[in-house]
Amino acid sequence: MAFPRSPLRDFLIHAKSSLRSAIVKKERVTLVIGNESADLDSLTCSLLFSYLRSIAPPKQAFTSLYIPVTNIPAADIALRPEFAALLTHANLEADHLITLDDLPELSSVEYGLVPENTRWILVDHNALQGKLGVVYTGQVCGVIDHHDEENRVPFDTGDEPRIIKKSGSCTSLVTGYLRETWDVISSEADNLSEKSLWDAQLAKLALASVLIDTTNATANQKTTEYDVKAMNYLEAKIKSHADQTVSFNRNRLFEQIDNAKKDIGRLTLHDILKKDYKQWDENGLLLGISSVVKPIEFMQEKAKRETSGTESSSEAFLASVRDFARYRQLGQFALMTASSTSAGELQRELLLWAFTRKGIEAARHFMEINTRNLGLKTWQGPDGSIDKIEVNVWRTVWWQRRVEHSRKQVAPLLREAIRNM
Numbered sequence: 530m531a532f533p534r535s536p537l538r539d540f541l542i543h544a545k546s547s548l549r550s551a552i553v554k555k556e557r558v559t560l561v562i563g564n565e566s567a568d569l570d571s572l573t574c575s576l577l578f579s580y581l582r583s584i585a586p587p588k589q590a591f592t593s594l595y596i597p598v599t600n601i602p603a604a605d606i607a608l609r610p611e612f613a614a615l616l617t618h619a620n621l622e623a624d625h626l627i628t629l630d631d632l633p634e635l636s637s638v639e640y641g642l643v644p645e646n647t648r649w650i651l652v653d654h655n656a657l658q659g660k661l662g663v664v665y666t667g668q669v670c671g672v673i674d675h676h677d678e679e680n681r682v683p684f685d686t687g688d689e690p691r692i693i694k695k696s697g698s699c700t701s702l703v704t705g706y707l708r709e710t711w712d713v714i715s716s717e718a719d720n721l722s723e724k725s726l727w728d729a730q731l732a733k734l735a736l737a738s739v740l741i742d743t744t745n746a747t748a749n750q751k752t753t754e755y756d757v758k759a760m761n762y763l764e765a766k767i768k769s770h771a772d773q774t775v776s777f778n779r780n781r782l783f784e785q786i787d788n789a790k791k792d793i794g795r796l797t798l799h800d801i802l803k804k805d806y807k808q809w810d811e812n813g814l815l816l817g818i819s820s821v822v823k824p825i826e827f828m829q830e831k832a833k834r835e836t837s838g839t840e841s842s843s844e845a846f847l848a849s850v851r852d853f854a855r856y857r858q859l860g861q862f863a864l865m866t867a868s869s870t871s872a873g874e875l876q877r878e879l880l881l882w883a884f885t886r887k888g889i890e891a892a893r894h895f896m897e898i899n900t901r902n903l904g905l906k907t908w909q910g911p912d913g914s915i916d917k918i919e920v921n922v923w924r925t926v927w928w929q930r931r932v933e934h935s936r937k938q939v940a941p942l943l944r945e946a947i948r949n950m
């Protein structure tokens with residue numbers, strides 16, 4: 530039975546309790562999950578898809594309810610101040626989100642979510658990573674994503690989507706896929722005013738992601754026709770609610786969420802590295818990449834303040850990064866920063882640190898192949914260079930002058946260098 534039309538808040542409360550009881554009773558569930566960096570795009574993709582799909586599920590659906598899962602433990606939501614800033618626009622709090630904490634321990638999978646009882650729809654990624662991937666990859670039945678194709682989702686997904694296309698924001702692709710469904714839902718009608726409020730709340734969540742991922746549609750290299758169409762559609766949905774028709778302002782929403790996203794001063798360096806982190810296993814070598822919205826100098830100063838010792842800021846910073854990478858047993862760690870110059874221009878730094886013989890070999894290979902296409906140039910911080918290239922250590926920082934390349938482009942290059950050693 531389809532889920533009755535109601536606010537997103539009620540939907541999430543229902544989804545969370547349904548998941549809990551399905552685990553106890555060993556019933557079927559369909560989960561819609563974003564990627565493990567759990568950024569705003571992943572969040573809004575899973576909410577938008579689950580909510581609309583549960584109200585209008587396809588006839589052959591595995592279950593009529595689609596449960597959105599945010600791919601991090603609940604405690605890590607606090608590392609993303611932009612979540613709280615945005616959720617209030619839809620009358621939601623962080624507690625409403627369904628996270629990895631709501632799934633049973635994977636080690637006791639026999640007693641929790643048996644793979645056969647689950648179906649997974651991936652949004653904002655197209656290969657389940659980590660422990661979830663080991664247990665549930667065979668149960669993936671649909672995908673909407675804007676990363677490079679990994680060929681891990683079956684090509685015939687039946688009634689569920691299989692969409693992998695380039696776009697600034699994956700939320701734009703989800704919006705495009707479901708807009709006809711949404712329009713039908715919106716037009717079905719009593720209490721139109723109340724329903725237009727619910728539509729506006731949902732549309733605001735989605736629009737914020739598209740604005741963030743395209744820098745308010747100013748990032749020409751990223752903004753595609755899917756993003757432009759989605760922005761216009763979502764803005765119209767917001768304005769369909771009488772209270773918003775005049776007062777809604779796209780720039781103001783962007784500024785508010787963008788400021789919240791950059792407000793990471795209260796976080797520890799460790800949490801900053803963890804906040805937007807992805808990891809891959811390439812032929813047994815673990816590669817981790819953190820994306821950070823502040824420059825390395827900011828993190829060096831933070832590290833210095835966090836240590837009471839006599840270390841320099843760059844020593845303190847490197848010690849923290851090393852601990853972060855060692856804890857995860859990484860063969861290679863990359864740190865990508867994206868920040869604004871005083872003139873308001875986008876600038877990027879790339880730190881690459883290899884910890885094992887294979888990692889070092891792959892890092893050299895990466896540098897040989899990509900120095901030119903990524904515009905890699907020598908970097909010096911306030912304390913000078915922090916490069917170290919010796920027989921058993923390999924660490925370097927560059928300015929990445931080709932600033933149009935984010936992790937979406939750089940991660941596949943690093944992974945390819947490891948595979949092609």
Ligand SMILES: [Mn+2]
Pocket residue numbers: 570571653675698699
């Ligand atoms: Mn995305």
